[in-house]
Amino acid sequence: MRIYEADELISQxxxxxxxxxxxxKRLKVLISQLNFKGDFLALPAGFVxxxxxxxxSAHRILTERTGLKEIYLQQFWVFGEKxxxxxxFMAQLFAFNPELKPNDEMGNERLTWFSKRFISIGYYxxxxxxxxxxxxxxxxxxxxxxxxxxxxxxxxxxxxxTSKAYRALQLNLDENLLGFNLLPDKFTMKEIQQxxxxxxxxxxxxxxxxxxxxxxxxxxxxxxxxxxxxxxxPYFYRLKPSTP
Amino acid sequence: MRIYEADELISQxxxxxxxxxxxxKRLKVLISQLNFKGDFLALPAGFVxxxxxxxxSAHRILTERTGLKEIYLQQFWVFGEKxxxxxxFMAQLFAFNPELKPNDEMGNERLTWFSKRFISIGYYxxxxxxxxxxxxxxxxxxxxxxxxxxxxxxxxxxxxxTSKAYRALQLNLDENLLGFNLLPDKFTMKEIQQxxxxxxxxxxxxxxxxxxxxxxxxxxxxxxxxxxxxxxxPYFYRLKPSTP
DNA sequence: TCAAAAGTGTTCTACTTACACCCATGG
DNA sequence: CCATGGGTGTAAGTAGAACACTTTTGA
Numbered sequence: 001m002r003i004y005e006a007d008e009l010i011s012q013x014x015x016x017x018x019x020x021x022x023x024x025k026r027l028k029v030l031i032s033q034l035n036f037k038g039d040f041l042a043l044p045a046g047f048v049x050x051x052x053x054x055x056x057s058a059h060r061i062l063t064e065r066t067g068l069k070e071i072y073l074q075q076f077w078v079f080g081e082k083x084x085x086x087x088x089f090m091a092q093l094f095a096f097n098p099e100l101k102p103n104d105e106m107g108n109e110r111l112t113w114f115s116k117r118f119i120s121i122g123y124y125x126x127x128x129x130x131x132x133x134x135x136x137x138x139x140x141x142x143x144x145x146x147x148x149x150x151x152x153x154x155x156x157x158x159x160x161x162t163s164k165a166y167r168a169l170q171l172n173l174d175e176n177l178l179g180f181n182l183l184p185d186k187f188t189m190k191e192i193q194q195x196x197x198x199x200x201x202x203x204x205x206x207x208x209x210x211x212x213x214x215x216x217x218x219x220x221x222x223x224x225x226x227x228x229x230x231x232x233x234p235y236f237y238r239l240k241p242s243t244p
Numbered sequence: 245m246r247i248y249e250a251d252e253l254i255s256q257x258x259x260x261x262x263x264x265x266x267x268x269k270r271l272k273v274l275i276s277q278l279n280f281k282g283d284f285l286a287l288p289a290g291f292v293x294x295x296x297x298x299x300x301s302a303h304r305i306l307t308e309r310t311g312l313k314e315i316y317l318q319q320f321w322v323f324g325e326k327x328x329x330x331x332x333f334m335a336q337l338f339a340f341n342p343e344l345k346p347n348d349e350m351g352n353e354r355l356t357w358f359s360k361r362f363i364s365i366g367y368y369x370x371x372x373x374x375x376x377x378x379x380x381x382x383x384x385x386x387x388x389x390x391x392x393x394x395x396x397x398x399x400x401x402x403x404x405x406t407s408k409a410y411r412a413l414q415l416n417l418d419e420n421l422l423g424f425n426l427l428p429d430k431f432t433m434k435e436i437q438q439x440x441x442x443x444x445x446x447x448x449x450x451x452x453x454x455x456x457x458x459x460x461x462x463x464x465x466x467x468x469x470x471x472x473x474x475x476x477x478p479y480f481y482r483l484k485p486s487t488p
Numbered sequence: 489t490c491a492a493a494a495g496t497g498t499t500c501t502a503c504t505t506a507c508a509c510c511c512a513t514g515g
Numbered sequence: 516c517c518a519t520g521g522g523t524g525t526a527a528g529t530a531g532a533a534c535a536c537t538t539t540t541g542a
Contacts, residue, residue, distance in 0.1 A: 012254050013363060050361060052416065054324030075322055078365050080298030117294060121322050189521085207523070208505065230514035231520040433494085451496075452532065474541035475493040 009047045011113065015058050016045045016079075016158065018165035021129035021145055027198040028145040029162055030065070031154065035141040038096030040089070043158045044143075045120075047166070057121040065143060067133035071170040072126040073182040076168035079120040083154065086114050089155050113205060120157075124165040126181035149223060156188045173199050180239055188225055188234040189213065253291045255357065258364045259302050260289045260323075260402065263310070265373035265389055266426040271442040272373065272389040273406055275307070275398065278386040281301040283341030284333070287402045288387075289364075289441075302367040309387060311377035314423040320412035323364040323401060330358050333399050368409040370425035386432035417443050420426040421462060424483055432469055433457065 019030040034040040046061040055073065062071050087200050102108045134143045146152065151162060164212055173179055179195045180187075193209045213219060222236040263274040278284040290305040292298055299317065306315050338345050346352045378387045390396065395406060417423055423439045424431075437453045457463060466480040 010256050010361075010363065013257065048324070048363075051326055053326040054322060055364065056326065078298060078319055078322055080292070080365070082295055082297040082300065117254075119254065119292075119298065121324070205505075206506095206521080207507095210522075212504090224512095226513085228514080229520080230518075232512035232522075234521060449532070449534095450494080451534090454495075456531085468539095470540085472541075473493080474491075476495075476539035478494060 008049050008051075010050065012116050012118050014047055014118050015054065015061060016043045016120050016122050016161055017058055017061055017073075018043055018122065018124045018162050019062065020124060020126050020148070020169060020182065021132065022195050022198060023129050023145070025194050025198055027148040029148050030134075031144055031146050031152070032065075032136075032140040033142045033144070034155075035136075035139055036093055036097050036100070038092060040093070040155050041152050042155045043161060044137075044140075054121055057242055058125075060123075062125055062127075064137050065135055065140070066127055067135055068127055068131060072178065073123055074125075074168070074172070075121055075123050076165050077122045079122060079161065081119065084120070084157070085117045086156070090114065093206075101171060120161075122161050122165060124169060126169075126178055128182065128184055130184060170199060177216070177239075186222060186236045186238050188236060190234060192237070199219075252293050252295075254294065256362050258289055258291055258362050259298065259305060259386055260287045260364050260366050261302055261305055261317075262287055262366065262368045262406050263306065264368060264370050264392070264409075264413060265438050266442060267373045267389070269438050269442055269473050271392040273395060274378075275388055275390050275396070276309075276380075276384045277386045277388070278399075279380075279383055280341050280344070282336060284337070284399055285396050286379075286399045287405060288384075298365055302365075302369075306369055306371075308358055308381050309379055309384070310371060311379055312371055314376060316422065317367055318369075318412070319365055319367050319414070321366045321405075321408050323366060323405065326361065328364070328401070329361045330400070334358065365407050366403075366409060368413060370413075370422055370426055370429065372426065374428060375403050414443060419482075421460070422484050430466060430480045432480060434478060436481075450480065 013206050021028040021030065030044060031041050032044050034042055044065050046057060048057040052060065054075070058073050058075075059071065062073065063069060066130055067098065102111045136143055148162070148166065151159065153159065154162070169178070173196070179192055179199070182195050183191060190206075192213065193206065196209070197203055218240055220236045220240045220243055222238060224233040225236050226233045265272040265274065274288060274290050275285050278286055279363070288305055288309050290301060292301040296304065298319070302317050302319075303315065306317065307313060346355045373389065380387055392406070392410065395403065397403065398406070413422070417440070423436055423443070426439050427435060433454050434450075436457065437448055437450065441447055462484055463481045466477045466482060468477040469480050470477045
């Protein structure tokens with residue numbers, strides 16, 4: 001389990017990722033249960049190698065866990081309080097995992113590294129949950145999607161981070177056409193509306209929403225979607241190829 | 245000149261500040277000429293001490309140079325490209341200042357510190373230019389206000405930073421009532437309008453602007469401002485005390 | 489009494505919201 | 516032919532832009 005390569009990493013700096021997905025009318029967030037005894041739930045996170053940009057670092061963290069290559073990713077805040085360190089987490093960790101207490105030179109060095117105050121760059125990501133192939137990194141005991149509205153207690157300030165990420169998402173969803181990142185390539189108007197309703201936690205009027213979307217001029221209407229239900233079949237849409 | 249206290253500082257991390265002021269219908273930015281031979285112009289910047297938050301660090305950098313205690317300050321972007329380092333700057337620096345080349349243990353240690361790749365957290369600040377008492381730090385040869393539209397070449401990616409700071413300012417000015425931070429406590433409607441015109445680089449209609457401002461409900465009308473000009477005297481306004 | 493600049497009211501327009509109707513689908 | 520859900524058109528309401536007019540000030 002490689003979690004410590006101090007020379008290759010920027011010290012005291014971490015990347016924390018709030019990964020949003022969408023399923024069954026719910027906004028979801030990917031949460032990792034850490035690979036230790038005790039219920040330590042956390043955002044997928046990692047450190048920055050000397051030879052990668054912070055964006056590349058965030059991409060690496062995400063690609064490792066989701067298998068996705070193309071991911072919408074956006075930095076949204078730096079968390080830099082002066083007492084922001086792992087000490088509380090590590091005290092709990094050692095209480096549940098006494099065998100992890102450092103007992104040699106190497107362990108102490110690692111402890112020193114983790115004992116320092118950390119600055120964290122918060123990223124949020126939007127993924128099509130159906131394309132994700134969850135893949136635990138060495139740090140993860142399990143990876144699981146949680147409803148954004150029913151997030152458990154996370155370590156550190158990760159609950160605060162999800163709140164701030166959510167606010168950033170709300171601010172940017174509409175203007176930057178982010179909603180489509182949460183859906184498959186082909187989707188119905190109802191589906192994209194439900195994404196909006198999940199993100200903004202309020203209903204939209206069907207007809208006005210459709211008009212607004214079509215007026216954006218970025219959607220291409222495809223064939224109808226016949227589901228076998230006894231009602232009119234909706235159209236599929238996709239982002240116009242010219243709209244990257 | 246203390247510019248290097250590696251143990252007390254977070255390594256590979258800096259804070260760069262784009263400080264906006266307003267004077268004579270112009271948006272201004274505070275630029276430092278570095279205290280070396282050669283024309284090195286830069287944003288006021290500094291590093292983060294272990295025992296201060298990143299916000300406190302930015303405040304310290306600003307307070308040192310402007311004398312102001314209360315400053316509107318906002319992080320807006322993290323610059324973290326993988327090749328983001330001082331090497332190009334230092335090559336030029338040594339060309340103009342060969343005596344700075346390290347010639348002892350201490351100098352080499354410092355060189356090592358500065359040779360690494362740096363992550364920079366960009367802050368922008370808004371100040372009342374009349375309240376500012378410019379005060380050079382040890383790093384500054386001089387401090388000067390430049391028109392935002394006529395910024396000289398700055399070291400590093402500092403020109404890019406001012407552009408990004410400017411965009412962030414435009415996005416936030418209106419919603420967060422930031423314009424008033426650029427003005428004295430008492431101001432006329434024309435003055436705040438001219439701030440807006442400077443920031444958005446376009447004219448506003450006098451009457452509509454006044455209506456919009458008053459409809460915000462945050463302004464309190466004070467006495468008239470008699471200037472001696474042969475025209476109707478405008479009112480002074482201030483932010484309502486209840487609007488912090 | 490006049491020019492300049494400030495204050496205020498009114499219309500016009502564009503966009504959002506709300507309501508209404510019609511159409512396709514499979515039972 | 517009916518219930519259900521999808522597509523579209525139109526009226527009402529609201530916010531901002533544009534225009535017009537009045538008031539104050541000192542020369």
